[in-house]
Amino acid sequence: xxxxxxxxxxxxxxxxxxxxxxxxxxxxxxxxxxxxxxxxxxxxxxxxxxxxxxxxxxxxxxxxxxxxxxxxxxxxxxxxxxxxxxxxxxxxxxxxxxxxxxxxxxxxxxxxxxxxxxxxxxxxxxxxxxxxxxxxxxxxxxxxxxxxxxxxxxxxxxxxxxxxxxxxxxxxxxxxxxxxxxxxxxxxxxxxxxxxxxxxxxxxxxxxxxxxxxxxxxxxxxxxxxxxxxxxxxxxxxxxxxxxxxxxxxxxxxxxxxxxxxxxxxxxxxxxxxxxxxxxxxxxxxxxxxxxxxxxxxxxxxxxxxxxxxxxxxxxxxxxxxxxxxxxxxxxxxxxxxxxxxxxxxxxxxxxxxxxx
Numbered sequence: 537x538x539x540x541x542x543x544x545x546x547x548x549x550x551x552x553x554x555x556x557x558x559x560x561x562x563x564x565x566x567x568x569x570x571x572x573x574x575x576x577x578x579x580x581x582x583x584x585x586x587x588x589x590x591x592x593x594x595x596x597x598x599x600x601x602x603x604x605x606x607x608x609x610x611x612x613x614x615x616x617x618x619x620x621x622x623x624x625x626x627x628x629x630x631x632x633x634x635x636x637x638x639x640x641x642x643x644x645x646x647x648x649x650x651x652x653x654x655x656x657x658x659x660x661x662x663x664x665x666x667x668x669x670x671x672x673x674x675x676x677x678x679x680x681x682x683x684x685x686x687x688x689x690x691x692x693x694x695x696x697x698x699x700x701x702x703x704x705x706x707x708x709x710x711x712x713x714x715x716x717x718x719x720x721x722x723x724x725x726x727x728x729x730x731x732x733x734x735x736x737x738x739x740x741x742x743x744x745x746x747x748x749x750x751x752x753x754x755x756x757x758x759x760x761x762x763x764x765x766x767x768x769x770x771x772x773x774x775x776x777x778x779x780x781x782x783x784x785x786x787x788x789x790x791x792x793x794x795x796x797x798x799x800x801x802x803x804x805x806x807x808x809x810x811x812x813x814x815x816x817x818x819x820x821x822x823x824x825x826x827x828x829x830x831x832x833x834x835x836x837x838x839x840x841x842x843x844x845x846x847x848x849x850x851x852x853x854x855x856x857x858x859x860x861x862x863x864x865x866x867x868x869x870x871x872x873x874x875x876x877x878x879x880x881x882x883x884x885x886x887x888x889x890x891x892x893x
Contacts, residue, residue: 544569544618545564545567545568545569545570545618545619546569546570546571546572546616546617546618546619547561547564547569547570547571547572547617547618547619547620547621548571548572548574548613548614548617548619548620548621548661549561549564549571549572549573549574549621549623550574550575550604550620550621550622550623550624550650551574551575551604551622551623551624551625552571552572552573552574552575552621552623553573553575553577553579553582553583553585553586553589554575554579554582554585554623554624555585555741555743555744555745555746555747555753555756555783556623556666556741556783556786556787557573557575557585557621557623558582558585558586558588558589558745559743559744559745559783559784559786559787560621560623560787560790561573561589561597562589562592562593563787563791565589565592565593565596565597566593569596570596570597570598571593571596571597571598572597572598572599572600572613572617573586573589573597573598573599573600574600574602574604574609574610574613574624575599575600575601575602575624576601576602576603576604577601579747580747580749581747582747584747585745586599588745600612600613603646604624604642604646604647604649604650605641605642605645605646605649607649607652607653610649610650610653611653614653614654614657614661617661618661619661619662619664619794620650620654620661620662620663620664621664621666621790621794622647622650622663622664622665622666622722623666624642624646625642625643625666625715626638626639626642626643626711626714627711627752628711628749628752629670629709629711629712629840629841629842630840631711632709632710632711632714633709633710633711633841636710639710639711639714640710640713640714642714643711643714643715643717643718644714644717644718644721647665647718647721647722648718648721651663651721651722651725651731654731655725655729655731660731660732662732662733662734662794662797662801663722663725663731663732663733663734664733664734664735664736664790664793664794664797665718665719665722665733665734665735665736666736666738667715667716667718667719667722667735667736667737667738667804668711668712668715668737668738669699669737669738669739669806669808669844669847669849670707670708670709670711670712670715670716670842670844671705671706671707671712671715671716671719671737672699672703672704672705672706672737672847673705673706673707673708673712673842674706674708674842674843674844675699675844675845675846675847678691678694678699678846679691680845680846682775683775685774685775685816685818685819685822686775686776686777686814686816686818686819687775687776687777687816687845687846688777688846689846695811696811697811697850697852698779698806698808698810698811698848698849698850698851699806699847699848699849699850700806700850700852700853701737701804701805701806701850701853705720708841708842709841709842711842712842719735719737719804722735723735723802723803723804726801726802727802731801732797732798732801733797733801733802734793734797734800734801734802734803734804734805735803735804735805736789736790736793736804736805736807737804737805737806737807737849738781738786738807738808738849739778739779739780739781739806739807739808739809739847739848739849740754740755740778740779740780740781740808740809740815741780741781741782741783741786741808742755742756742780742781742782742783742869742870742873743782743783743784743869743872743873743876744783744872744873744876745783746783746873747760748760754817755780755815755820755870755873756873756877758817758820758821758824758832759824759870759873759874759877760877761832762824762828762832763828763874763877763878765832766832766833767832767833767834767835768821768832768833768834768835769834769835769836769837770817770818770834770835770836770837771836771837771838771839771840771843772817772836772838772839772840772843772845773836774816774817774818774821774834774836775816775817775818775845776816776817776843776844776845776846777814777815777816777845777846777847777848778808778814778815778816778847778848779808779809779810779811779813779814779815779847779848779849780808780809780813780814780815780866780869780870781807781808781809781813781862782809782862782864782868782869782872784863784864785809785862785863785864786807788860789807789854789858789860792858792859792860793805793858796857796858799857800857800858803853805851805853805854805857806849806850806851806853806854807849807851807854808848808849808851809849809862809866810848810849810850810851810861810862811848812862812865813862813865813866813869814848814866815866815870820870821834823867823870823871824874827871827874
């Protein structure tokens, strides 16, 4: 079976003008599929992504500028759809703390609305939902060893493999609750109503078309700040560790999940770069220094609610089910993203205006 499927694929990508959605849509469209993007264009920079997709793919990409909570818009977008990639979300912990009701309405209520609109169809499409590692909470019970630039688990098994899906769910922060609740509803709509659904609990994804902010997309945000000659704010001590996954590898995993959704349905998978592709914040600063020739100025603030000092995905279950594994190393991927961001504008003043627009 072709992963992308070519002209017979009609995919809905919610949040499709975001950075992951743009890369996914481009891959589907380049293979001859047709894509409908539903996006309210609220995130800074996404209008550039949407324009890029339209310029490259023309009428093959349909656009519905609407909120995820708009049931009539969802109904229009789902007509004739064979696959759904549900990426649209409120994505920042800080925003969820400022406005928990909005966070709930978008992430949980919006997801249930989408599932209900899919359930009413006579031939429901398969659904891939992007969840988050935040469903596991702060992981404060994982004993850590503090090194000069990073934390490492004291448990050798966790250090070698990462966090697996058997880890108990422990929602923390309104964002963790809303995404975690949506995660569970997506799985239950398979068990209760027979929809073919799969959940990806994702770690840090990065790559081209990402306009990272202080609240979300930290790899891109650090690079953007360095290119603008502005300070990078580190919350905590900078030794916190994440596994990072280049977006091309994520897209490949998404296409595999849809191609094999009959076998994978009703399951949640941890998806990230795994133990071979980890970064601490301080190690990323070191790589930025190597690429630019000078360290970016740093500012330190206190830890934020729900911050995990260590999270690395154990991706072995998805690898065993599909044969997938990350191909692009953290060092190579960060350099690729740096070069892409630098190419946005040779002049840093102009670059700053584009990423802020």
